[in-house]
Amino acid sequence: MPELPEVETVRQGLARWVTGRRISTVEVRHPRAVRRHILGGGHFADVLAGRTVLDVRRRGKYLWLPLDSGDAVIGHLGMSGQLLMQPATAPDETHLRVRFRFADGGPELRFVDQRTFGGLSVSAGGAELPAEIAHIARDPMDPRFSDAEFVAALRRRRTEVKRALLDQTLISGVGNIYADEALWRAGLHGARPTDALTGPAVLRLLGHVRDVLGEAIKAGGTSFDALYVDVNGESGYFDRALNVYGREGLPCHRCGAPIRREAFMNRSSYSCPRCQPRPRGSLRG
Numbered sequence: 001m002p003e004l005p006e007v008e009t010v011r012q013g014l015a016r017w018v019t020g021r022r023i024s025t026v027e028v029r030h031p032r033a034v035r036r037h038i039l040g041g042g043h044f045a046d047v048l049a050g051r052t053v054l055d056v057r058r059r060g061k062y063l064w065l066p067l068d069s070g071d072a073v074i075g076h077l078g079m080s081g082q083l084l085m086q087p088a089t090a091p092d093e094t095h096l097r098v099r100f101r102f103a104d105g106g107p108e109l110r111f112v113d114q115r116t117f118g119g120l121s122v123s124a125g126g127a128e129l130p131a132e133i134a135h136i137a138r139d140p141m142d143p144r145f146s147d148a149e150f151v152a153a154l155r156r157r158r159t160e161v162k163r164a165l166l167d168q169t170l171i172s173g174v175g176n177i178y179a180d181e182a183l184w185r186a187g188l189h190g191a192r193p194t195d196a197l198t199g200p201a202v203l204r205l206l207g208h209v210r211d212v213l214g215e216a217i218k219a220g221g222t223s224f225d226a227l228y229v230d231v232n233g234e235s236g237y238f239d240r241a242l243n244v245y246g247r248e249g250l251p252c253h254r255c256g257a258p259i260r261r262e263a264f265m266n267r268s269s270y271s272c273p274r275c276q277p278r279p280r281g282s283l284r285g
Contacts, residue, residue: 002061002077002081002175002221002228003061003173003174003175003176003177003178003221003222004060004061004139004141004172004173004174004175004178004213004216004217005178005213005216005217005219005220005221005222005236005238006077006221006222006228006236007058007060007061007062007063007077007173008058008141008217008221009217009220009221009230009236010063010077010083010230010231011056011057011058011063013085013230013231013232014056014063014065014083014085014109014231015055015056017085017107017109017231018053018056018065018085018100018102018109019053019054019055019056020052020053020054021052021053021102021103021104021106022050022051022052022053022102022103022104023048023049023050023051023052023053023100023101023102023103024049024050024101024102024103025045025049025100025101026044026045026048026049026098026099026100026101027045027098027099027101028041028042028044028045028097028098029096029097029098029099030097030098030116032097032116032119033097033098033111033113033116033118033119033120034098034119034120034121035119036074036119036120036121036132037120037121037122044120044121044122047069047071047122048067048073048100048122051067051068051069051071052067052068053065053066053067054066054067054068054127058139059129059133059136059138059139059172060133060136060137060139060168060172060173061076061077061168061172061173061175062074062075062076062133062136063075063076063083064123064126064129064130064133066126066127066128067127069127070125070127071122071123071124071125071126071127072122072123072126072127072130073120073121073122073123074120074121074122074123074126074130074132074133075111075118075119075120076118076119077113077118078113078115078116078117078118078119079115079117079118080095080113080114080115080117080118081111081112081113081117081118081119082110082111082112082113082228082229082233083109083110083111083112083231084109084110084112084229084231084232084233085107085108085109085110085231085232086107086108086110087107087108088101088105088107088108093110093112094114095112095113095114095116096110096111096112097111097112097113097116098110098111098120099111135169136168136169136172137168137169137170137171137172138171138172139171139172139173139174139213140171140173140174140206140209140210140213141173141210141213141214141217147203147206150170150171150202150206151199151202151203151206153170154170154194154197154202155194155195155197155199155202156195157170157194157195158193158194158195159193159194160190160191160192160193160194161183161188161190161191161192161193161194161197161205162179162180162183162190162191162264162269163190163265164194165179165182165183165209166179166265171209173213174209174213176245176264176267176268176269177222177242177245178209178212178213178216179209180244180245180269180270180271181212181242181243181244181245182205182208182209182211182212183205183208183271183276184243184244184270184271184272184275184276185208185211185212185243186201186204186205186208187275187276188201188205188276189271189276189277189278189279190264190269190271190276191278191279192279193279215238215241216236216238216241219236219237219238219240219241220234220235220236220237220238221236221238222236222238222239222242223235223236223237223239244259244270244271244272245270246270247259247270248260248261248270252272252274252275254272254275255272255274255275257272257273257274257275258273259271259272260272260273
């Protein structure tokens with residue numbers, strides 16, 4: 001699942017390519033790609049024709065494109081969604097779901113999604129912030145993110161610290177990969193209780209979260225397969241800098257102990273048994 005760095009990389013690319021351009025036509029090639037648009041694919045296409053894209057913004061793992069009508073296009077990549085800029089003459093992709101053509105005749109925007117878990121919709125009056133995603137917390141790269149409020153909210157939770165990092169109503173954009181990487185840098189096991197962490201410890205962790213996300217954005221995100229690419233179809237390369245995620249059995253870059261993998265919420269967590277000791281009372285194997 002693309003996390004903040006991957007979605008931010010796509011946002012930056014889209015902003016360069018579509019800001020200020022007027023949509024001429026929209027072609028919905030698969031209804032599932034616009035299933036969140038309750039009025040259907042025909043309405044989705046009609047309401048966007050003739051509209052100008054004013055910007056490309058992001059909240060957590062969601063993108064939205066404010067329009068001159070006051071509405072917005074919301075996009076979520078799901079597990080395999082891609083927003084690609086392509087010349088009009090380029091062959092259609094096998095899993096092309098939605099096509100945006102522009103009045104200037106330049107490169108078109110294509111939503112390609114192999115597994116169709118992602119999708120697009122129009123938010124009426126949602127140019128400033130779509131109501132559909134207003135419940136999602138700000139991410140730690142947002143200038144208006146409040147460190148003090150985050151520290152207080154996390155310490156009030158009676159849960160494990162990794163679960164808190166993945167809670168998009170508390171802090172958005174952080175997924176499994178970058179949570180593991182930040183926890184390794186902080187020397188914390190993901191099962192550490194949040195209410196047992198001191199304020200300074202939470203701030204140190206938050207600093208590591210920001211560092212990991214910032215470095216990943218500079219690297220264009222993390223690509224483990226061909227499903228995540230930027231708007232130009234290029235893969236990110238932060239996977240070369242991962243310290244724990246996906247490195248089961250390999251030596252820790254800090255102490256040399258073999259990295260362990262543990263089951264976590266139907267996925268896997270990676271950590272160093274020496275640098276990140278499991279808290280007492282944890283039943284995790």
